[in-house]
Amino acid sequence: MIKLQHIEHAFTLGHRGRQRSVPVLRDINLTVGEGEIVTLIGRSGSGKSTLLHVIGGFIRPTQGMVQIAGSDVTSYSEGQWADFRRRHLGVVFQNFQLIPSMTAYENTELPLVLQGVPAHVRRKQTMELLEKLGIAEYAEHYPSELSGGQQQRAGIARSLILDPPILLADEPTGSLDSENEEQFLKLLQSINKERNITLLIITHDEKVASIGNRRLRIEDGQLLDSVQKTKMEVIRS
Numbered sequence: 001m002i003k004l005q006h007i008e009h010a011f012t013l014g015h016r017g018r019q020r021s022v023p024v025l026r027d028i029n030l031t032v033g034e035g036e037i038v039t040l041i042g043r044s045g046s047g048k049s050t051l052l053h054v055i056g057g058f059i060r061p062t063q064g065m066v067q068i069a070g071s072d073v074t075s076y077s078e079g080q081w082a083d084f085r086r087r088h089l090g091v092v093f094q095n096f097q098l099i100p101s102m103t104a105y106e107n108t109e110l111p112l113v114l115q116g117v118p119a120h121v122r123r124k125q126t127m128e129l130l131e132k133l134g135i136a137e138y139a140e141h142y143p144s145e146l147s148g149g150q151q152q153r154a155g156i157a158r159s160l161i162l163d164p165p166i167l168l169a170d171e172p173t174g175s176l177d178s179e180n181e182e183q184f185l186k187l188l189q190s191i192n193k194e195r196n197i198t199l200l201i202i203t204h205d206e207k208v209a210s211i212g213n214r215r216l217r218i219e220d221g222q223l224l225d226s227v228q229k230t231k232m233e234v235i236r237s
């Protein structure tokens with residue numbers, strides 16, 4: 001479903017004439033299967049977000065191949081990526097990226113509006129999802145009137161409204177307290193089970209990493225090891 005082959009990425013820093021290249025990802029090889037929960041843990045600056053941005057098409061890697069759902073997306077243009085993302089990927093960012101002037105309902109509904117889905121269908125799908133995520137009663141609240149946990153749920157609702165087969169999450173519990181974190185992790189697991197959605201979650205938090213069927217570690221831009229959960233662990237979790 002997601003396949004990375006020999007991914008390298010270097011950022012170019014400095015001004016013309018005094019530029020230098022800073023390598024951030026080194027020879028990353030990774031295959032994530034349908035319905036898997038893969039967590040990627042690493043210290044600050046290890047390259048986690050860069051890798052997620054490569055998979056989400058926000059950064060074009062310096063070298064290597066990205067294949068998603070059978071398509072080689074490595075050299076897609078921005079327009080092609082936007083279209084591909086709508087069909088295949090949901091992305092949840094650390095800071096939720098909700099639009100402040102829109103309510104939780106409007107934020108969630110937005111991708112359907114952009115797709116030209118009729119109003120009565122939008123209403124039904126949006127309310128069903130907000131209900132499933134436990135924030136239907138806050139539908140008319142603006143982001144500033146929601147708690148961190150509720151904002152996170154609204155952010156995830158917007159990422160799921162087009163029913164993507166893959167969800168990428170960048171430090172999704174970064175600003176949640178431990179109780180909200182636990183609830184949110186359960187929510188991710190239940191979404192994975194119900195929709196067979198593939199989850200790739202990056203984190204620096206061992207607890208978040210522990211929900212992965214497969215836990216990967218990144219250090220200094222290199223994928224180091226992977227810990228495959230035993231079947232019993234998966235059943236227990």
Ligand SMILES: Nc1ncnc2c1ncn2[C@@H]1O[C@H](COP(=O)(O)OP(=O)(O)OP(=O)(O)O)[C@@H](O)[C@H]1O
Nearest residue numbers: 011012024042043044045046047048049050051204
């Ligand atoms: N746009 C950029 N230009 C130059 N260097 C960058 C850029 N984005 C990230 N970097 C550098 O790349 C390295 C990896 O950054 P990245 O954001 O991927 O790390 P991370 O593991 O996600 O860190 P954190 O947990 O703090 O978010 C860091 O040294 C960072 O300074």
